[in-house]
Amino acid sequence: MGLRERKKQLTRQGILDAAERLFDEQGFDGTTVVQIADAANVSVKTLFTYFDSKEDLVFGGEGATRDALVAAVRERPAGTSALDAVRGFVDAMVDDYDRVHGLEGFHRTIGDSPALQARVLVTFDRFETALAEVLAAEAGASAVDPASRLAAAQLVLLLRILTTQEVRDLVARHPLSKQQEILRTWVGRAADALAEGLATHPAREPGDIRIQSDTPSP
Template identity: 40%
Template structure:
C-alpha cells in the first residue's frame, strides 16, 4: 500500500517555495520556450535568489521532470511491495493503479492536470527534453526489470523475461499517455481508466487470435 505522510510546518514552508518555483518555471517554459528561459528569470518570478532555486532543483531539466520523478519513485516502491504470488505483469498493473489512487490528490496539487498536459506536449515538442524523456524511460525500464528479476528470483543477465515484460508494460503506458494527451478528457481519473483498460488488453492482444470472421 502506497502511503503519503503529512509533512511538518517547516517542511510545508519548503514545499511551498519549491512548488512556487516549479510552477513559475513551467509557466515560463510554456510561455517563452524551454531553451530561452533562464534560471534567473524563474527565481525573479518568485522573488528569490538563483541560489534558492538550486537548493530545490539541480537545473531547469529537473524542474520539467519533477512531478514525473515523484510518481516514478512511488511506482518502483509499489512494485517492490506487491505480493510475491502475483505474476509480473499483474504486479506492475496493480502497482501503477495503486500509485494513481494514492498520489492523484498530491500530484494534482503539485501540477494541475491542465498544466501537466501542457508540459507533456512541451516535452514532446522540445528536442532536448524529448531526448531526456527517452533516456529516463530507458533507465526506468531497467530499474523495473531489476525489481521484477529480484522478486522472481531470476538472473537478469541470463533470463530475458523481466525485460520483455517491462518493455510490454511500459509500451502500453506510452500509448495510453499519448492517447490521453490527445483526448477530450484530460482528468487524472480518465488517465487511470484508460491505463487500466489498455493493460487489461495486453493478455488477449498477445495470446489470442484477433480475427472474428
C-alpha cells in the same frame, strides 16, 4: 524532519511551481532560468543547487513517481500480477483529476522540444531499470536478466504511452468531462493486449519471494 530540511523542500517546491507556471505561460524555450529564479525569489546559483539543468525542472516529480511505481509492483498482494499492479497504478493516475490536467500541461510543455523529448526517454529508461531489478529479485535472477528487463520495458510502456501523440490526440477530441473515462478505457485495452506477452511473469504466489542471485541466468 527538521526545520532546515523543511525549508529546503519548500524552496525546491517553490522553484518547481514557478517553473511550471512560466513554462505553461511562455513555453519551455521561451522561459529563461533567470525568470524562473526571479519568480521563485531565489538566485540562479540557488536554483542550480537543487536542479542540474533547466530540463530537470520539467521532471521534478520523476523520483517520486518512479518510487511509487516500484512500490506498487514490489508490494503487490499475493495473487496479483506485476501487470495488474502497474495497471492499477496507472488507473489511479487517471482517476486523479489533477493529474489528468497535469499530464495535459506536461504534454504542452514538452511540445516539439528535442531536449525535452530526449529527457522523457531518460526518465522511462530509469523506470525500466528500477522495475527490472524488482522483477529479477522476485525470480531469483541476475539484475541483468534479459527476461526481467524485457518485462519491465513492457510494464513501463503502459505508462509511457500516455505521453504519446496519438493518445494525446485521442483525449483532446473529447470534452474534459469524458477525458478520464477515455483514458481509463484506453489503459484497459492496452493492458489486455500486454497480458499474453507477460504470461511468463504470473501472479505472485503467497510466500514466493526469492533472493536475487549473483549468478547470471543461462
